[in-house]
Amino acid sequence: MTPDASGPDRPGRIPPGSGETARVRRSLHWSVADGASFFVMLGAAEAYFQAFAVYLKGTVFQVGLVSTLPIAVASLLLLVSHPLVEVVGSRKRFNVAAALLRTALFVPLALTPFMGPARVWLLLGLVCLYFILNYLPNPAWTAWMRDLVGEANRGAYFGRRNAIANLAGLAATVLAGLFLQLFAVRPLYGFLLLFNLAFLGSAGSTLFLSLQHDPGVGAAKPPRRAGLAAFLRELPRSNYGRFAAFNFLLYFGTFLSSPFVVPYMLRELRLDWFQFMVATALVSLFKFVALPLWGRLGDGFGSKRILVLSSFLVCTTPFTWLLARSFAGVCLVQAWGAFAWAGFEIAALSFGFDTMPPALVHEYTTYLLLFRGAATLAGGLVGSALLPLFAVAGSSYLGSFLLSGLFRLLAVFPLVFLVREVRLVPHISYAALVGRLLSMAPRALLRRWFPGRPG
Numbered sequence: 001m002t003p004d005a006s007g008p009d010r011p012g013r014i015p016p017g018s019g020e021t022a023r024v025r026r027s028l029h030w031s032v033a034d035g036a037s038f039f040v041m042l043g044a045a046e047a048y049f050q051a052f053a054v055y056l057k058g059t060v061f062q063v064g065l066v067s068t069l070p071i072a073v074a075s076l077l078l079l080v081s082h083p084l085v086e087v088v089g090s091r092k093r094f095n096v097a098a099a100l101l102r103t104a105l106f107v108p109l110a111l112t113p114f115m116g117p118a119r120v121w122l123l124l125g126l127v128c129l130y131f132i133l134n135y136l137p138n139p140a141w142t143a144w145m146r147d148l149v150g151e152a153n154r155g156a157y158f159g160r161r162n163a164i165a166n167l168a169g170l171a172a173t174v175l176a177g178l179f180l181q182l183f184a185v186r187p188l189y190g191f192l193l194l195f196n197l198a199f200l201g202s203a204g205s206t207l208f209l210s211l212q213h214d215p216g217v218g219a220a221k222p223p224r225r226a227g228l229a230a231f232l233r234e235l236p237r238s239n240y241g242r243f244a245a246f247n248f249l250l251y252f253g254t255f256l257s258s259p260f261v262v263p264y265m266l267r268e269l270r271l272d273w274f275q276f277m278v279a280t281a282l283v284s285l286f287k288f289v290a291l292p293l294w295g296r297l298g299d300g301f302g303s304k305r306i307l308v309l310s311s312f313l314v315c316t317t318p319f320t321w322l323l324a325r326s327f328a329g330v331c332l333v334q335a336w337g338a339f340a341w342a343g344f345e346i347a348a349l350s351f352g353f354d355t356m357p358p359a360l361v362h363e364y365t366t367y368l369l370l371f372r373g374a375a376t377l378a379g380g381l382v383g384s385a386l387l388p389l390f391a392v393a394g395s396s397y398l399g400s401f402l403l404s405g406l407f408r409l410l411a412v413f414p415l416v417f418l419v420r421e422v423r424l425v426p427h428i429s430y431a432a433l434v435g436r437l438l439s440m441a442p443r444a445l446l447r448r449w450f451p452g453r454p455g
Contacts, residue, residue, distance in 0.1 A: 024148055027212040028157065031145070034208035035165035039284070040201030043172030044194050045106070047280050048180075049127055050262040055187050056113065058120040061384055064259035068380030070128040074135035075373020078366045079228070081136050085362070091140040092214040099206035102133035103199060110195040113188055135373075139365035146353055146361050147215045155303075155350050159295020162346065163288045170284035172197060177277020184273055231367050240355045240364060242418045247348070248371040249412045250311065255379030257318055257397075257404035260387065264321075264397040271327060279330045286338035293440050294343040295350075297433065302425035303351035305433055310343025311416045317341075318405030322398055354422050 053063045088094045105126065112123045149157050176197060180190035235241035265271045265279060298306045317337045324333045356364045383400055390399030428436075 023213040024215065027148055030208045030211045031148070032161050032164055034205050034212070035161050036168035037201050037204030037208060039165040039169030040172040041198045041205065042201075043169035043281075043284060044176045044201060045109070045198030046130075047169075047173050048176060048191070048194060049123075050259075051180075051266065051276065052112075052191055053120060053123060054263065054266050055191065056120050056123060058123075060260070060263055060387070062120050062124070063263050064380055064384050066124055066127055067259040067262075068255055068376050069124065070131035071135075072373045072377030073128045074131035075370045075376070077132055078135055078139065078370050078373070081139050081366055082362055084136065085140050090214065091137075091144045091216060092209070092212065094140050095137040095144070096206060096210045098133045098137040099202065099209055102130060103202040103206055105130055105133065106195050106199040106202065110192055113191070135369060138369060139362040142352075142365040143361040144212075144214055144216065146356075146358070148213075149353075153299065154353055155295035155298035155346060156292070157295075158349055159292040159298075159346055162295075162342075163291040166284040166287040166291065170281050170288060172201060173281040173284055174277060177273060177281065180273035181277065187273070190273070228367065231364070239420055239422065240352070242415075243348075243351060243355065244364075244368050244371050246311075246412070246415045246419065247368060248375045249415060250314070250408065251372045251375035252379040252382075253404055253408040253412050254314075255376045256383040256386070256407060257321075257400040259380050259383060260397050260400055261321075264395075265330060268395060268397055269325070269327070269330065271330070275327050275330075279327070279334050282331055282334040283338040286335045287342040290339045290342035291346055293437060294346045296440070297437060298347055298350050300426070301428045301433065302421045302423050303347045303354055304419060304421035305428065305430065306343055306347035307351055307419070308416050309430060309433060309437075310340055310347055312413055313340035314344050315408035315413045316405065318401040318408065321401040322392065351419070 050063050050066050053066045058066070085091060085094045088097065109123075109126050109130070112119050112126065115122045176190075176194040179193040179197075180187055183190040183193075231238075231241065235245060265276055271279065294306055294310065313336075317333070317340055320333045320336055324330045352365070352368065353361075383404070386403060387396050387400055390396065390403060392398035392402050
């Protein structure tokens with residue numbers, strides 16, 4: 001399925017220099033600024049939520065819940081996202097209102113350490129509210145961006161936008177880690193500074209969202225809805241339905257072990273705050289480098305092949321944790337995982353845009369996030385139950401990584417071949433695709449850091 005040919009971003013449909021085209025162009029620039037500010041918030045706060053729970057003396061189960069339950073609760077509430085947008089009357093107003101409430105939420109988050117013996121559970125509740133305010137407007141935002149970004153350059157645009165966002169997130173993650181290292185004796189002060197930085201990032205994101213134009217305002221009729229029951233009935237036969245089912249299994253397999261990565265680094269490997277910051281920041285750094293590469297390849301050769309290749313890499317990442325017994329090993333694993341997930345994220349986003357019916361973008365995005373959220377909670381609960389039952393080299397954490405890797409590789413990866421490419425793109429073998437990816441990386445780095453040199 002391709003975008004509506006009448007969209008304001010389609011070349012030839014609107015005369016160059018028209019007011020609508022100029023507004024779309026400005027909005028895309030503001031969206032880059034929004035992404036950068038949003039990732040400052042992610043890098044300063046969300047990346048440290050589990051570490052904050054560890055600091056508050058949370059149990060392994062509680063720390064795991066901090067990374068799973070909020071996503072599941074927020075995903076379930078997505079079912080009311082569409083009616084809420086209709087009540088508010090605008091995708092833009094809904095996104096701005098949710099962002100404003102999320103910004104205010106950082107005040108009680110910063111005060112959690114002073115909330116008595118139940119502070120870990122109160123933290124869990126506040127993090128749930130945080131994810132709800134992030135997730136509820138997401139389908140509306142996706143439909144909004146689909147109307148703004150043309151089909152021909154989606155991979156390049158989102159690759160560049162997300163790369164800049166990850167660079168901003170990297171800076172915030174580093175700064176937050178330095179706060180914690182600077183106040184290693186009194187981590188509370190570090191976390192207070194960290195949440196203040198996240199507050200500023202969220203406030204910036206709110207401002208830049210408010211400056212963007214929504215070309216969907218004033219539509220003649222509200223978009224039709226198929227309903228969850230109809231979506232589930234068509235799931236085995238629908239291209240997007242199979243894609244959603246694949247996402248469910250991949251996220252289930254991922255969260256068999258993902259909630260235990262932070263406790264593994266802080267409690268078993270005993271990384272200090274500076275080392276934890278470096279390991280966390282490497283994710284943003286490698287996504288910054290990798291996202292534009294994956295995006296350009298997706299524009300040229302279609303989302304399906306990028307989805308298959310990156311999914312295979314994602315399925316292998318848990319096995320690399322079996323070798324990460326030192327700080328250097330953790331850094332290598334984080335870099336590998338960031339590179340793999342960067343490809344999956346950009347391919348999944350582009351594939352969704354390509355396959356969703358234009359009138360059902362909001363609804364189908366809701367169902368995809370609902371599937372992912374259910375898988376996150378189910379995977380986390382099953383992973384928590386299995387954690388004490390399996391150990392590798394005397395470590396239950398390593399046992400969970402092994403189980404996650406086996407499930408992803410054997411049960412999940414074969415299913416990605418069931419989805420099909422919907423765009424007409426040149427054929428390329430996976431070996432040639434890997435070759436192009438490897439050859440593009442050094443050239444891209446030369447262009448990025450030495451712009452005067454030919455690339």
